[in-house]
Amino acid sequence: MTPVTRIVIVGGGPGGYESALVAAQLGAEVTVVERDGVGGAAVLTDCVPSKTLIATAEVMTSFADSHHELGIYVDDGTPGTLDRPIVGVDLNVVNKRVLELAQAQSVDIANGLRRAGVTLLSGTGRLDGPRRVVATLDDGTEQTLEADAILVSTGATPRVLPGAEPDGERVLDWKQVYGLTELPRELIVVGSGVTGAEFAGAYQALGSKVTLVSSRDRVLPGEDPDAAEVLEGVFKRRGMRVMSRSRAQSVERCGDSVIVRLADGQTLEGSHCLMAVGAVPNTSGMGLEEAGVFLKESGHIRVDRVSRTTANGVYAAGDCTGVFALASVAAMQGRIAMYHMLGDAVSPLDLKAVASNVFTDPEIATCGYSQAAIEAGEIDAHTVKLPLSRNPRAKMQGIHDGFVKLFCRPGTGIVVGGVVVAPRASELIHAVSLAVDLHLTVDQVASAFTVYPSLSGSLAEAARRLHRRDRV
Numbered sequence: 001m002t003p004v005t006r007i008v009i010v011g012g013g014p015g016g017y018e019s020a021l022v023a024a025q026l027g028a029e030v031t032v033v034e035r036d037g038v039g040g041a042a043v044l045t046d047c048v049p050s051k052t053l054i055a056t057a058e059v060m061t062s063f064a065d066s067h068h069e070l071g072i073y074v075d076d077g078t079p080g081t082l083d084r085p086i087v088g089v090d091l092n093v094v095n096k097r098v099l100e101l102a103q104a105q106s107v108d109i110a111n112g113l114r115r116a117g118v119t120l121l122s123g124t125g126r127l128d129g130p131r132r133v134v135a136t137l138d139d140g141t142e143q144t145l146e147a148d149a150i151l152v153s154t155g156a157t158p159r160v161l162p163g164a165e166p167d168g169e170r171v172l173d174w175k176q177v178y179g180l181t182e183l184p185r186e187l188i189v190v191g192s193g194v195t196g197a198e199f200a201g202a203y204q205a206l207g208s209k210v211t212l213v214s215s216r217d218r219v220l221p222g223e224d225p226d227a228a229e230v231l232e233g234v235f236k237r238r239g240m241r242v243m244s245r246s247r248a249q250s251v252e253r254c255g256d257s258v259i260v261r262l263a264d265g266q267t268l269e270g271s272h273c274l275m276a277v278g279a280v281p282n283t284s285g286m287g288l289e290e291a292g293v294f295l296k297e298s299g300h301i302r303v304d305r306v307s308r309t310t311a312n313g314v315y316a317a318g319d320c321t322g323v324f325a326l327a328s329v330a331a332m333q334g335r336i337a338m339y340h341m342l343g344d345a346v347s348p349l350d351l352k353a354v355a356s357n358v359f360t361d362p363e364i365a366t367c368g369y370s371q372a373a374i375e376a377g378e379i380d381a382h383t384v385k386l387p388l389s390r391n392p393r394a395k396m397q398g399i400h401d402g403f404v405k406l407f408c409r410p411g412t413g414i415v416v417g418g419v420v421v422a423p424r425a426s427e428l429i430h431a432v433s434l435a436v437d438l439h440l441t442v443d444q445v446a447s448a449f450t451v452y453p454s455l456s457g458s459l460a461e462a463a464r465r466l467h468r469r470d471r472v
Helices: 014-025 040-044 047-066 091-115 194-206 225-237 327-341 371-375 392-396 425-437 442-447 457-465
Strands: 006-010 029-034 119-127 132-137 142-146 149-152 156-158 171-173 186-190 209-213 241-243 248-254 257-262 267-270 272-275 279-281 314-316 355-358 363-368 382-387 403-408 415-422
Touching: 006 014, 006 119, 014 029, 014 040, 014 091, 014 149, 014 327, 040 047, 040 091, 047 091, 047 194, 091 119, 119 142, 149 327, 186 194, 186 257, 186 267, 194 209, 194 225, 194 272, 194 355, 209 267, 225 241, 225 363, 225 371, 225 403, 225 415, 257 272, 314 327, 355 425, 363 425, 371 403, 382 457, 392 457, 403 442, 403 457, 415 425, 415 457, 425 442, 425 457, 442 457
Parallel strands: 006 029, 006 149, 029 119, 149 314, 171 272, 186 209, 186 272, 209 241
Antiparallel strands: 119 132, 132 142, 156 279, 248 257, 257 267, 355 363, 363 415, 382 403, 403 415
């Protein structure tokens, strides 16, 4: 068998650059073709920018929600204004910082790839069969790259709703919001999935009047229902207008305003509209099907658990596969692909061990089996849910919303999943992720020391609640 030595990666997002590092470490000759900048959308227009924006919003929300309870006030010198903290946001400064951090992260990743010996080409790649990539470079020239194996990691782009095409000024997709120099006065967010909920919560915290339009019964229809209920309640308490079972039909710009028309005939007026109605994979016009790569009806690339496509020697990773729209999953898919194609030890992708997070306030973190899977009979599991309002550290910090939930197998007590709704839930879920990945029992989780007082103490308490005498 001829060893794989030449690898071409089309797309430099998390799936692409992480796989390039692994392949270079294993001794392969690696070339990455990327059109927008190393790091892809995750670094330049998605994860890094949005979470940087949200970080500013979190500061605003933390202060607004708890300054009275914690005894903090802001005095601007005007009599009778202690109940009105003078805190504001300069969105131009915020977005400038957002873009600078994203660009700096992209440069850091690119430098790391070069140090590892990876060749970077700025341009667009297309397959010319399963063993060749033709790169159209930024200067208009073409370069043909022979490959022993190819990884496609081209990501996805915002879906456009006919009749609601973004103009980049008043009607925006989630890549265009960082061009705003002034805070939207009245923002209408169409779409209540993860992206819509994150931006709706962030802009509300920054000071916009926000209306969230959801075509489903509730916000975050794909998340744990208890968690979604908590978040929707928080949104409404903070003044957000949440319109459920409302489908946007069109968006029209009228001068300095936008008009959103709903399917039931209602109209909404605001200063800006953010379209967050999903994404479509960047797979068209790449020669994939001609090379033997099967595309689903949605345009996503079909892959197996080691990232192989239907074409021999062609692998795929990330959002273009439709497996899980998470940077961590894209990176794992890419690493697994390289281990497999280069003959190293490899474990197939296990989606039941994936940890994910919604960066709202409070955050919603999940790992392993879900409540919906348990209720659907996919797995038999016991459940314990503890509200954070009982946690001493939460009381000290003025945290009232949130909970921890753990799922374990009856009989063995092995942890199979969990949900955390809390500030920094993305940090707390790692303990659950370790338990799921290592097949720990609730008794093992409960017996590990936690700091007192701490939010993580609620995870240990939930594990203790799942202890059963019939397992002793």
